[in-house]
Amino acid sequence: xxxxxxxxxxxxxxxxxxxxxxxxxxxxxxxxxxxxxxxxxxxxxxxxxxxxxxxxxxxxxxxxxxxxxxxxxxxxxxxxxxxxxxxxxxxxxxxxxxxxxxxxxxxxxxxxxxxxxxxxxxxxxxxxxxxxxxxxxxxxxxxxxxxxxxxxxxxxxxxxxxxxxxxxxxxxxxxxxxxxxxxxxxxxxxxxxxxxxxxxxxxxxxxxxxxxxxxxxxxxxxxxxxxxxxxxxxxxxxxxxxxxxxxxxxxxxxxxxxxxxxxxxxxxxxxxxxxxxxxxxxxxxxxxxxxxxxxxxxxxxxxxxxxxxxxxxxxxxxxxxxxxxxxxxxxxxxxxxxxxxxxxxxxxxxxxxxxxxxxxxxxxxxxxxxxxxxxxxxxxxxxxxxxxxxxxxxxxxxxxxxxxxxxxxxxxxxxxxxxxxxxxxxxxxxxxxxxxxxxxxxxxxxxxxxxxxxxxxxxxxxxxxxxxxxxxxxxxxxxxxxxxxxxxxxxxxxxxxxxxxxxxxxxxxxxxxxxxxxxxxxxxxxxxxxxxxxxxxxxxxxxxxxxxxxxxxxxxxxxxxxxxxxxxxxxxxxxxxxxxxxxxxxxxxxxxxxxxxxxxxxxxxxxxxxxxxxxxxxxxxxxxxxxxxxxxxxxxxxxxxxxxxxxxxxxxxxxxxxxxxxxxxxxxxxxxxxxxxxxxxxxxxxxxxxxxxxxxxxxxxxxxxxxxxxxxxxxxxxxxxxxxxxxxxxxxxxxxxxxxxxxxxxxxxxxxxxxxx
Numbered sequence: 001x002x003x004x005x006x007x008x009x010x011x012x013x014x015x016x017x018x019x020x021x022x023x024x025x026x027x028x029x030x031x032x033x034x035x036x037x038x039x040x041x042x043x044x045x046x047x048x049x050x051x052x053x054x055x056x057x058x059x060x061x062x063x064x065x066x067x068x069x070x071x072x073x074x075x076x077x078x079x080x081x082x083x084x085x086x087x088x089x090x091x092x093x094x095x096x097x098x099x100x101x102x103x104x105x106x107x108x109x110x111x112x113x114x115x116x117x118x119x120x121x122x123x124x125x126x127x128x129x130x131x132x133x134x135x136x137x138x139x140x141x142x143x144x145x146x147x148x149x150x151x152x153x154x155x156x157x158x159x160x161x162x163x164x165x166x167x168x169x170x171x172x173x174x175x176x177x178x179x180x181x182x183x184x185x186x187x188x189x190x191x192x193x194x195x196x197x198x199x200x201x202x203x204x205x206x207x208x209x210x211x212x213x214x215x216x217x218x219x220x221x222x223x224x225x226x227x228x229x230x231x232x233x234x235x236x237x238x239x240x241x242x243x244x245x246x247x248x249x250x251x252x253x254x255x256x257x258x259x260x261x262x263x264x265x266x267x268x269x270x271x272x273x274x275x276x277x278x279x280x281x282x283x284x285x286x287x288x289x290x291x292x293x294x295x296x297x298x299x300x301x302x303x304x305x306x307x308x309x310x311x312x313x314x315x316x317x318x319x320x321x322x323x324x325x326x327x328x329x330x331x332x333x334x335x336x337x338x339x340x341x342x343x344x345x346x347x348x349x350x351x352x353x354x355x356x357x358x359x360x361x362x363x364x365x366x367x368x369x370x371x372x373x374x375x376x377x378x379x380x381x382x383x384x385x386x387x388x389x390x391x392x393x394x395x396x397x398x399x400x401x402x403x404x405x406x407x408x409x410x411x412x413x414x415x416x417x418x419x420x421x422x423x424x425x426x427x428x429x430x431x432x433x434x435x436x437x438x439x440x441x442x443x444x445x446x447x448x449x450x451x452x453x454x455x456x457x458x459x460x461x462x463x464x465x466x467x468x469x470x471x472x473x474x475x476x477x478x479x480x481x482x483x484x485x486x487x488x489x490x491x492x493x494x495x496x497x498x499x500x501x502x503x504x505x506x507x508x509x510x511x512x513x514x515x516x517x518x519x520x521x522x523x524x525x526x527x528x529x530x531x532x533x534x535x536x537x538x539x540x541x542x543x544x545x546x547x548x549x550x551x552x553x554x555x556x557x558x559x560x561x562x563x564x565x566x567x568x569x570x571x572x573x574x575x576x577x578x579x580x581x582x583x584x585x586x587x588x589x590x591x592x593x594x595x596x597x598x599x600x601x602x603x604x605x606x607x608x609x610x611x612x613x614x615x616x617x618x619x620x621x622x623x624x625x626x627x628x629x630x631x632x633x634x635x636x637x638x639x640x641x642x643x644x645x646x647x648x649x650x651x652x653x654x655x656x657x658x659x660x661x662x663x664x665x666x667x668x669x670x671x672x673x674x675x676x677x678x679x680x681x682x683x684x685x686x687x688x689x690x691x692x693x694x695x696x697x698x699x700x701x702x703x704x705x706x707x708x709x710x711x712x713x714x715x716x717x718x719x720x721x722x723x724x725x726x727x728x729x730x731x732x733x734x735x736x737x738x739x740x741x742x743x744x745x746x747x748x749x750x751x752x753x754x755x756x757x
Contacts, residue, residue: 004032005142009149014288018157018168022054025125025150030056033139035127037107040115041068041075042123042158042168050075050123052102053168057128059103064170066101073097078112078124084144086111088134104128111135113147117155118179123168160383163390165404174406178382180354181638182399183365183375185701187416188352189405190329194388195341201287201309203335204280205388208272216266219275222315223262229311261286261309276316283309326350331392333384337364347371352394354401356384367451369699376401427704431462435707441715443689445707446504446697448675452490455497458700462707466503467623467697468563468675469494471546472510480518481542487549499557504623504673504697505550506602507543507576508536509565527637532566532604537575548583551594560597563623568607573618604628609657612664622665623697626676630654649678650731650738655687659726662692673697682709682747683738687725690718712747 008028015021022040030038037057041050044067052058052066068075077095078085090096090110098105109129115122125147127135135143158168162176194205209215261282268278283305290302330349334341336357342350342364353368353375368375374396382401393402393413402409436442446467447458458466474482474490482490495503511521511531523529536543547562554560564576577599584596598620603609609629616622630649631638638647648654658674665672673695678684680698685706688696698706721741725734742748 004028005146005149008032008146009153010291012150012153014291015153015157016285016288018154018161019054021150021153021157025146026054026056029125029127029143029146033127033135033142035109035129037104037126037128039126039128040123041126042115042154043079043121044167044171046167046171046173050079051168053123055102057107059101062099062101062103066099068097068099073099074110074112075124075126078114079121082114082116082121084111084113084140086134086140089132090128106130108132109135111140111143113140113143115147115151115154117151122151122154122158155381156383159381160386163383163386163403174404175409176403178379178401178403180376180379180382180399180401182396183353183355183358183377184368184373184396186352186372186374186394186396186420187413188331188374188394188396189410189413189417190331190351190392190394191327192331192333192354192387192390192392193324193326193345194384195324195332195334195337196385201280201283201306201313203385204276204313205385206277207274207388209269209274212270212272215269215275219265219269219279219316220262222275222312223265225315226308226311261305276313279309279313279316331394333387333392335384342367352376352392352396354379354382354384354392354394356380356382369701372701423705427708430704430707430711431460433462433707433711435464435710437689437710437713437715437718439714439716441689443693443710444695445703446673446675446695447700447703448697449494449700452493452497454700455494458703459498459501461700461703463501463700463703465501465695466494466498467673467695469503469505470509471505471550472508472514475508475510475516476514478518481545484545484549484552487546488552491550491553495553495557495559499559502559502561504561504563504600506563506565507533508546511535527631533564533572533576534566537572537579540579543576544579544583547580548587551584551587551597552592554597555592555594558595561600561621562597563600563602565602565625566604566628567601567615568605570611570614570618573601573615577618603661605632606657609661612661613668616665616668616670620670622661622670622672623695624658624661624672624674624676626654626658626674626678629657629676630678633657648731648735649676649681649684650725650734652726652729652731652734655726655734658688659691666692671695680706682706683735683742685710686713686718686738686741687722689715690722709742709745709747712745713741717741717745 008025011028012021012024015024026038026040037055039055039058040053042053044051048070049067052063055063070076071080074085074090074093074095074097087093087110089108091108107128107130109131110126112124112126115125125143127143159178161168162173165173167173196203196205264282265278268281269275286305287302290305326345326349328349329351330345331352331354332342332345332350333354334356337353337355342353350373353364353373355364355377356379358364358377365375365377374394376394376396376399379401390403391405393405393409395402434442435445444464446465447463448468449455449458449466450470450473474487491505509532510516511529512527515521521530550560550562562580564573567573580599587594600619600621600623601608601615602623602625603612604625608615612622626649627638630647633653634646634651636643636646662672671694674688674693675697679688679696680702682705685696686709689710696706721737725737728734728737
């Protein structure tokens with residue numbers, strides 16, 4: 001049965017579209033379970049019903065025509081409770097709904113299982129039999145297992161149709177939302193430009209052309225070039241391979257013949273598709289066919305097809321490189337955007353970014369926040385290669401991409417953009433005012449930076465210091481470890497620009513989702529592995545070069561603070577502090593004149609939370625990294641869209657941990673700061689001030705919003721709110737209470753311009 005299961009999943013995975021996938025499922029399941037009927041109903045959200053989309057055993061004319069309202073019939077029962085229904089005699093069940101058009105009156109045994117993807121029921125998979133019997137446990141387990149494995153395939157196929165504005169049942173739809181994670185807050189409306197890797201057959205965007213004959217000639221020229229390459233290779237290996245092995249190259253040339261693959265591509269070009277897209281379409285059709293074959297030898301021929309077509313694609317791209325035209329409202333889309341692709345777009349034309357892969361801490365997300373460009377990362381279910389040239393909405397607050405936007409929704413988002421612009425104009429007057437509550441409690445607002453380009457904007461927003469300078473960014477952008485002098489130059493520019501305001505430089509924090517191409521770290525569980533201070537203490541030559549560069553850069557400025565990331569025990573701090581002191585004395589011996597810089601620790605791990613007081617005794621200041629602390633406390637990868645809804649800084653456990661750290665650090669008379677997305681959220685900032693945080697450090701774009709809400713509330717009101725929420729046990733209740741407090745303070749419009757997870 002396991003082999004049968006794998007075979008069905010493999011065959012469905014290679015289906016060219018949703019209907020083909022559904023037809024394969026009902027045919028193969030019917031055969032596997034030796035039952036008389038197998039059917040699939042899918043939810044059509046636009047019409048709020050379940051539509052019979054495929055069936056083997058029922059009346060074929062009913063497919064696509066028969067539907068059930070939500071909750072109606074046994075299908076509705078399965079979907080409502082999201083669990084299997086197994087009946088000996090279905091017509092006797094009170095939820096049974098007879099559908100005359102299907103011809104199902106002769107069938108009694110019924111087993112329906114839900115098709116669930118990301119907690120949403122996409123539809124119901126059903127088998128039926130004439131005799132009165134319950135399907136046994138093995139049959140039910142098989143169907144449940146198959147449904148779980150195929151849910152993702154069906155969801156992807158549905159998403160592909162949704163991009164074209166078509167529901168599963170073929171109706172026109174609008175406002176289809178795809179979830180990811182926020183890379184940069186904000187809203188953008190624009191036209192998508194898809195960026196794709198070279199010689200990658202699977203992700204070539206669909207594009208139409210005007211001059212068909214020129215495109216055919218262009219394709220044929222590239223095809224002939226690859227044919228010639230194969231002939232040359234055949235001659236080169238003439239003396240090294242046996243005759244039967246050399247025949248492989250002849251077979252390659254035959255595959256490219258006009259009567260075979262080449263002709264199919266030309267036919268598609270004549271339908272109006274560009275050569276690269278036509279080649280990708282035909283190649284993937286052949287690959288699906290070969291990969292689904294039972295014969296192992298024939299399956300392996302898919303490798304040959306892929307290699308040949310990739311060669312042709314490479315010629316197409318080399319002979320006529322694709323240089324995208326960027327409209328004035330460009331939304332840049334790609335599987336994994338990079339900083340280099342981002343900067344190729346004229347700054348005045350770039351309105352938004354979408355990356356299928358990547359996280360909120362990737363290069364492009366950091367750069368996007370610097371530029372203030374609304375960004376969605378990790379939109380894994382988005383069929384991005386079909387988006388080129390299509391209108392999109394990027395919702396960087398919710399981390400969503402909306403395709404086929406209706407005029408009604410477009411107007412709503414245009415209003416949001418106008419509101420953002422108006423709010424920014426109103427907040428500009430706060431730049432030079434102190435950050436203090438209405439009853440004169442003073443709080444310092446600092447900023448997080450990673451690039452030198454962040455700094456002028458940060459200072460312009462009234463930042464009082466740098467709470468986190470991500471020193472890994474220059475390492476990530478380099479092709480090798482930067483030398484001590486190179487680092488000194490980078491750090492000097494940062495320190496000098498901010499002087500006399502303090503700059504907190506975090507020592508190299510790599511690992512997890514931040515990998516150096518020239519220093520790869522391969523681990524099964526990178527977030528619990530070799531990262532942060534664990535790496536640099538294992539490589540003291542890297543650590544000491546960096547801290548020496550920091551201290552050399554601070555000579556004459558004296559505004560440096562050094563912060564240690566991912567600390568989990570006191571021994572790490574002892575070792576790091578010893579290396580910093582050693583480096584400091586070396587610089588003194590070399591003639592440098594500088595004071596010893598303040599040293600701090602980042603509280604990001606639960607272990608550090610419970611050792612806060614011991615750690616505070618060893619350092620000059622304590623800082624909480626709210627993003628990682630929340631992630632580790634809740635065991636939720638905040639960059640994973642599949643569990644992103646579980647990530648919440650308002651979780652009672654997170655709030656309790658934050659209060660504990662503040663109390664323990666203050667018990668040792670050490671200042672406490674917090675850096676992360678939570679610090680930049682106006683509502684959360686009220687709680688943080690009430691907890692006693694001395695410094696809130698955030699992205700520059702959030703600074704004036706946070707200042708606005710702090711100046712609008714009293715410390716007393718904040719403490720009352722904190723006392724109330726600390727007695728709550730549910731994060732949603734806490735979120736609601738904070739939102740109400742902002743509403744009562746008259747700053748509720750800030751809720752629409754910022755969102756915390």
